[in-house]
Amino acid sequence: MGRILVVDDEPSMRRILVSNLRQEQHELVEANGVGDARRLLAECRFDAVITDQKMGDGEGLEVLAAVHDNDPALSVVFLTAFATIELAVESMRRGAFDFVTKPFVTEALLASAARAVEHTLLLRENERLRDTVLRLEGSSEITGRSAAIRRLREQIARVAPTNATVLIAGETGTGKELVARAIHHSSPRSSKPFVAVNCAAFTETLLESELFGHERGAFTGASHAREGLFEAAHEGSLFLDEAGEMSMAAQAKLLRVLTDGLVLRIGSTKPRQVDVRLIVATHRDLRQRAQEGLFREDLYYRLAVVPLSVPALREHLEDIPELCTLFLSQAARDLKVSPRKISADAMRALMNYDFPGNIRELRNLIERACILSTGEEITAENFPVPASVSASSDAVPRTPTALNPDHLAELIPETSDLREFLAAVETAIIQRSLKMTGGAQAEVARRLGLSRSHLSYKLAKHRIKSVTR
Structure with a gap:
């Protein structure tokens, strides 16, 4: 059962409609024409509308328009005579839920009203669930699973x-x-x-x-x-x-x-x-x-x-494959090029790059590669990634082999905050390297196996002032 607005300019017809619909325990509200219906639709919430097609102050299509303005999920059922069946079809084309011919069969009226109420409630529930998902997930536009x-x-x-x-x-x-x-x-x-x-x-x-x-x-x-x-x-x-x-x-x-x-x-x-x-x-x-x-x-x-x-993108590099899929699809659509895929070597090159320009730089690289590549597969040669920034085979190892992890673990106090300890160690190592190189950041980055952009990030993160020569 639901709350139904009955719109008809003939009082006798309204009484018949209300009397029949009341059998299903619906809550009924009556409107004596288009103007009265507009007022009630603006003031109240309904689960269905049953309206006549022809009335003294207008047509049922005007009621339908008012419904769309106030509550697009609200289902509308039209009452129509056989002589105006074409008008009923037109009302369906404009978004009506159903129509019942006059003189109507009570069972047909009750069935149509029940379906209209159920349809309205279903649309509202879908909208509520969609809003809930948006609130829980934030936005599907924020790509990544990290x-x-x-x-x-x-x-x-x-x-x-x-x-x-x-x-x-x-x-x-x-x-x-x-x-x-x-x-x-x-x-x-x-x-x-x-x-x-x-x-x-x-x-x-x-x-x-x-x-x-x-x-x-x-x-x-x-x-x-x-x-x-x-x-x-x-x-x-x-x-x-x-x-x-x-x-x-x-x-x-x-x-x-x-x-x-x-x-x-x-x-x-x-x-x-x-x-x-x-x-x-x-x-x-x-x-x-x-x-x-x-x-x-x-x-x-x-x-x-x-x-x-x-x-920063370097903090969630595992999202790069998913971002690449998104940007490849967008590039194919926006640049009017055939769909591309990225080779395994090219993906490894991207995954080993620090991306000082972050996601914007990745998107630009993908778009440029889509334009300049000649085949369906984008190779590592299509990505102009500076060798000094990407991880390469001749780079200084990021984990020095001479370091004994067990010995380092013995130096950590049992009750210390691990994050603070590691930050202090990282700060001390960078400060020592800066002092040894006279503040030459390029040399510090080479010795520590970092890119220049990554070193700059760590200097800012730990608020380390550069050493002057």
Whole structure:
């Protein structure tokens, strides 16, 4: 049983319909025409609609249109006379669930109503399950099965349903905007705008105008008023990429928006209320920049309500085969080339590369190889991977053979934190190598079997200052 709206402009017909439907314990609501039906559909939730085709103030197709506007999952059954069977077919073409001819057989009416209610409830349950899956998995666009990527998807699933401001940290090319879009698409704001802007792409004045808008004559060249991106993203999400590059003036205005939800256009004295979920990304350490006086500390704490970290590709190399499959498919579609596959040698070359440009670099390599390769198989020669960066046979062994692991294990205190111990050992080894080479990072990288980019990453990770000669 369900809640059914019965629409007919003839009171006697409505009474007959209601009397018959009540046999199945349905909850019935009556509408005396198209206008009354529109009002009820906007105010109430129903499980099915049964409507006449011809009424004094309109047609049943108008009721169907109102249903689609308010609740696309709601099933509609039409009552039609034999003389208007073509109209019934047209209603089915436009999305009606079923039609019953008049004079109707009671059993046929009850069966159609029961199926309509069941169909509506099934569609709603499917939608609910789909939303649940999105919340649990974050987004199918975040490709990978490694522990690091699974953890990132879980974090997206937890933060997406909230309105909390999110600060996404990660190196250039790791896919921070993809994470921001996944948060938006898995949120209650998914049907509203997602607006993205790269703060590093604008000068100080242009960035303020872009974010907050301006009035006519506010500055030279402002020939007309223009709304900013905060207004454009009203009720949706605004993604600020490279937020660490914002000027102090822009930071102050951003702080005000976060504090009271008011945007003040350049040249205006009238603030405008906005409802925006802010997602921010940066490859810089904003906490450190705040300590150095380059970023407002109060703004940093407003932005870092929920911090997320996107791993560098070298931290989840096991995802490269799956990423390659995705990028090969996209390249074939976008570049209009025949499908390609990657040879075993080429895959080994990719797996042994540190990818300083992260996922963006991998995608560019795949696209270039698809364009330049002549056969169906992409070989290692199609990937211009620098030999100094990839792992090669003449590289210094990453695990020195002279090291005795058992002896090293004896040096570890029984109650120590293993991660802290290993970080301290790694720091000491790198500092010693820097001192021995006079700060020559290329030589340090060679001695330790690291790429230059990987060494730079470790220097930043452990906050090791380079030694000057």
